[in-house]
Amino acid sequence: MERQDSPPARLRGARFPAVVAALLAAGLAVGGCGAGGSNTDRTSARDLKGGSAAPDGGRTATAAPQEGEQRSPSPAPDYLSTFALDVDTASYGYARRALAEGRLPDPGTVRPEEFVNSFRPDYPRPKDNGFSVTLDGARTGADGWSLLRVGLATRGADRNAERPPAALTFVVDVSGSMKEPGRLDLVKESLGLLAGELRDDDSVALVTFSDEAETRLPMTRVGGARDRIREAVGALETSSSTNVEAGVRTGYDTAVAGHRKGATNRVVLLSDALANTGDTEAESILARIDEERREYGITLFGVGVGSEYGDDFMERLADKGDGQTTYVSNAAQARKVFVDQLPANVELRARDARAQVAFDRRTVEKFRLIGYENRAVADEDFRNxxxxxxxxxxxxxxxxxxxVKTRPGAAGPVATATVRWLDPATRAPSERSGSVATGSLSLAGDIWGDGHDSLQLTAIAAYFADALRGGDLPGDPGLRALAERAGAIADRSGSAVVRELADAVRQAEGLLPEKGQNPSQEGELKSGDPYS
Structure with a gap:
């Protein structure tokens, strides 16, 4: 499993695979954990309510309906969970920075899905440009409760294959607050590295902003201009106030002027997002971002820096711009974002990707999605x-x-997950599904048992995030046990990024109040369910 950079289940703008990777990745690849689900091509919501457990322990595939075939009724809405996909990781990166400085992150900035998605499980990869769908899980030790993991993965980039050219407009905050070490200096180093990684056919523009915005470099083909690009980056210096509105407006003006048909057109905002001049409420900024996204397909990628960081502000901008956010605090992380993962993020695999998980009421008593609160999609809009x-x-x-809390003695299907997406070029829709049954959860045993490193790491990240925002998930072993288990995985794998997780959990343990001061928020079904 490796660190990945970079949806609240909200009705939100689609997240783009930023040309500069939203991946703070390192090379850990610990094995998956046993009880897996399968995936099938272009499947529908039919048969989501079940049938008997499959002989292979729940690796049940659903078949695509034939032309003209009517889908079977879907489960009752109370047993559906629908959300937009997301690869953001800024929340986790910023939380680690805060904890390392001896302070707790604001609970409002803690998004568990971004903690979980900061690590990349070793899911099977599809051979085509769609998704693989893997479901697995294990018991938590709490009465009747299990953790169920839905894993989606795309095929990696072919470094020898041609990719579309990139047209990147970098919008750099040069306000006074960016003078702090680890802000503008880190941005300059990152962009300097990037200049050596882009292809000759790629294009770059550079806009800066403080109290006003300025275009330092119009859209310029990289071939023959690398030194010019480096000189423009090297000349960046801090100035006065932070007028994000002016920066984004000028950045999009520059991106539109240099728009390239058939290219990956991105605005990359590098800032601490501490707006204090101009329109600081973001409404006019959001309107402009949405306009250019719709008309030109220009999307926004936010890279956050600084010990003080406007997380909510950056998140709103990226959401409206069909974008994503990440956070970097040192040169090693910046290199991974801007250099190591660049090829993988120029190549888009899916647009408007959404997932819907259908739970079987005959086996499931309660369930709760951990995180994704602001990525929710209405159940009835899954195929809209x-x-x-x-x-x-x-x-x-x-x-x-x-x-997930299963019913005592129940056996059979637990859940079916379906992912739906649009082809980036043709916008033709596709779907794939995977299922899991009670047999898989029983055979997997306790989540903290041997052989579950991959699932354990996912669980540690989720429980850690939940603790930071005051939750009380079923089966939470406490921060001390989480730190010990993360440390054990780091020892077995040699992973530096898992060691960082273990350190962050230990730091949180020393700052959080004693467990038990918060009332239980044990996972509840949506209101109105007759079985709650």
């Missing part, structure tokens, strides 16, 4: 392709973790 979803790039994984 006018509703925005997430944009997913080559080699990305998306993980959703559920706390």
């Amino acid at each position: 392709d006018r509703v925005d979803g997430g944009e997913i790039g080559a080699g990305h994984t998306v993980t959703a973790l559920y706390a």
